[in-house]
Amino acid sequence: MAPVAAATAADTTSASVSKPATTTAAPAAIAWEHRLRPTVIKAGDAQPAWSLSERMAHYRVPGVAVAILRDGKVVSSRGYGVRDSVSREPIDAQTLFSTGSVSKVVTAATTLRLSAAGKLDLDRNVNDYLKQWQVPADPKWPDARITLRMLMSHTGGFNVHGFPDLQPGEPLPSLLQTLNGQPPSKTEAVRLIHAPGAQQDYSGGGVTIEQAVIEAVDAHGLDAVARREVFEPLHMRRSGFIAELPATTANVARAHDEKGQPTALPRGWESFPELGASGLWTNADDLAAFVAALLGSYRGSNDFLPRALATAMMTEVAPGNFGLGPRLNGVGRGRVFHHGGANDHYYAWIEGHLDSGDGLVVLTNGAEGDRLITEIRNAVTDAAHWPLNEPVHSVTLAADAVASADYRGNYRLDPRQPMDLRGVLADMFDVESLAIGGDDAGAITLQAAGSKRVHPLLPLTPNRYVAPEISVPATTLQVEFHRGADGRVHALTVLCGESRAHYLRE
Structure with a gap:
């Protein structure tokens, strides 16, 4: 686990810097804020065109940050609403949000950078790297051989889908305590529940093993390694894997419950000690730069990752729909990588279109943010004329025609x-x-x-x-x-x- 003091350096230096809420290249800008809609539209219903403000009020989500990419470039990054429903301080493109499982894609990129440098082999038994902890032997699979490729694609066969948020003041488990399921960890020990490689089963526990491998080859800890390999090269100046974001941190979107009321008090946000799986704090500007870097590596316009490795990252690992970190959907011009994040009161989304270089980042600070993100994604898709995610219209069937x-x-x-x-x-x-x-x-x-x-x-x-x-x-x-x-x-x-x-x- 990265020490809190080291983690705060990334956000305190730039927290007070005033940046424009919107950076837009006019020819590529799109107007989506009055085009929100559901994915499925019932027969007989007109397709709605809700405004962002009315849907934020409907779901009681106080704040949202959205960044849009076109042809590999960020054309818009801005905030909507407020960081805190009481103080009413505005969201901007630099406001920090917890991103939940979007963390896993940044962890994956860190692993791939280490692989490109020859420090990690994606197909080597992870027990060869691990020092303080080993994957527990299981008599069902005595010859089990777990690799990073399996862990990154959720085909390793491990339990522990996700981790609970921790309230301010609660003790934080170490990485070793989390792996062993020991207090103060609130989850069971990480162990095999399927034959390795046999099926996809999403596992935050598996990504925690991935974090342990990173920290076994570099004792500085995940946050420091990610800072060197990802955050600094991409100028993600306010991003960090932070177990307990200090209460003194400026420009943070505070957590809100399903009624839109502040929660996780008095600090205003929870702790996320399982860093690799769910501990990333970042903002719309930084996360958009990350999506752009992955797109550029895949399309051959940058060297953040070698192109062959970026292609492997964006190719499904059978038998699931994950590549090496992100989920993948579609073909041709509709091919996208994506990943969501879901903590109790923060929801996040990233996606990148591998053919066009377009992309989207959405961050929210409310308990119903996942439903709002779906409608925002629909609106941006329609406004940008992306060749995917079209509305699904049901039809009316006569009652006597289909029994x-x-x-x-x-x-x-x-x-x-x-x-x-x-x-x-x-x-x-x-x-x-x-x-x-x-x-x-x-x-x-x-x-x-x-x-x-x-x-x-x-x-x-x-x-x-x-x-x-x-x-x-x-x-x-x-x-x-x-x-x-x-x-x-x-x-x-x-x-x-x-x-x-x-x-x-x-």
Whole structure:
């Protein structure tokens, strides 16, 4: 864990420097602030064009920072709203936010820079590097060999999805305590739960091992290594991996609950000691520079990362949709890398379009920020005419044309399906059986086994439906029913991006 004193150097020196809230190249600027919309639009409903201010009020999110990139350059970076709903101090492009799991992409970039320098081998057993801690042996997989490539793509097979935020004054666990699941850590010990490389299962625990590897080859700690390898080369002057951001730090977006009220008092923000997984504090300007650097490396316009390594970073590691750090979606001009961040009261988003060099950064300081980010992303996509993320319009089907009874019943995951095809669904929708319900008026619902939540499905075609209430990054979750030549529905497929999960009717 990086010492607090070292971490604060990055933000105190520039915190008082006044910078313009907006830096815009006029020819490339876009107007998106009055184009917010949902992803799925119900049949018969007009596509809304909400304003950012009204949706911030709707979700009770006091502050937002947004940066937009075009052709690898930052064309707009500015703040909206306030850092604190009580003091009403404004957000600007230099305001610090906690970024949650966006931290993992910066950690990955740090690892890749060390790999490019010959200090780390992405395919070497991490136990060869680790000193104070070793991946625990498991009799189920006695020959397990864990690599950084696995950890960065969430295919290592580890537990501990994420970490709880810690309130001001709570004791902070060390890296070793977190790995061992020892107090004051609030999570279990990091251990294998799947065969290494067999499936994607998102793991903050795995990224914590990645952090331990970095710190094993450089004893200065993650923040210092990232400062040398990432923050300083990219002029990210207010960024840092900081376990406990000091209360004296200037220009910080404070945490707000679901009612828009300040929380994590008296300081105003939580602590995030699992640095590599969720400990990054940064701002819109800095994070946009980071996205631009990754795009430039991939497109060959800079040498932040060697182009071959940047290409590997932006290529899925089977059987999931993660590359070496970011998630990946789409093909051709619609190919994007992205990652979200979700702490209790801070939500963040980055994305980069690998063909065009366009990109987006969104930072929020409210408990409902994730829903607001989706609508902001939709607005920017529409205004910039990006070839992806189009609105999904459901259709109206006559009640007597499609008998929902044909679809109702229980469906079980087909065990013969290759994990390479399930991809991300083996992680975010790891459901063995589904119940499809509905009524005689034509309504269709989906319920996962073991869950009390019943999700409505809206028709896109007579046999394909979308689940508007199931949130998935950068796409939608859809269900396609398969009716055979005998007229019977015998199976369904759940679709999410390029991933497919096939279920047989029981």
